[in-house]
Amino acid sequence: MKExxxxxxxxxxxxxxxxxxxxxxxxxxxxxLGAAKSARMVGWAMNKSHNLDDVPAxxxxxxxxxxxxxxxxxxxxxxxxxxxxxxxxxxxxQIQDLEKVFWSPTEEL
DNA sequence: AGTGTGACACTGG
DNA sequence: TCCAGTGCCACAC
Numbered sequence: 001m002k003e004x005x006x007x008x009x010x011x012x013x014x015x016x017x018x019x020x021x022x023x024x025x026x027x028x029x030x031x032x033l034g035a036a037k038s039a040r041m042v043g044w045a046m047n048k049s050h051n052l053d054d055v056p057a058x059x060x061x062x063x064x065x066x067x068x069x070x071x072x073x074x075x076x077x078x079x080x081x082x083x084x085x086x087x088x089x090x091x092x093x094q095i096q097d098l099e100k101v102f103w104s105p106t107e108e109l
Numbered sequence: 110a111g112t113g114t115g116a117c118a119c120t121g122g
Numbered sequence: 123t124c125c126a127g128t129g130c131c132a133c134a135c
Contacts (some may be wrong), residue, residue: 005131026117030131038131043116045132062117069116106114 007033010044014054014105018059021086022103025063032105043069050098058082065098 010033018024024044033059035041042060046069049055057080062068070079070093080090 027119030117032134037129039117040115040130041132042115044114044134048133050120057116060116063119072116086119 007035008036008045008048009039011042012049012055014059015046015049015055015060017105018056018103021066021088021101022058022085023088023098023101024103024105025062025065026059027063028104028106031059032109047072056082059086061095065095065102067093067095088102 011029014024014029014032026039026046027036028035029042030039033042046055046057046060049057050072056072058067059067060069067079067083067090070077073079082092083095084092088101095101
């Protein structure tokens, strides 16, 4: 077991804590982890999260609310479907009313 | 030990 | 608002 996974583990933890019908950005998670500049790492962690089914990566999007990782999901619009299923309006991989569904771990967690 | 890479974020034009 | 370029950190090879 590697303790170095702490970073990734945290990412998974926060991602799992995302409330239903809410989304967050990689940067927000990075800030919460203390690595705001490593927002890219968060995405990498998500890549590994594919191994885990407890990580709702579909609730994690970039700062623009764009489903950048959708392509990485199932290769289809599964990510968007999941978000819409939670009441989030997604058009063309772009989350609508992002301000309303946005969830900040640093503020609400 | 070094290089390449990435599901980003920020700034400037 | 959008496009392009830059910085940034941590992981994989």
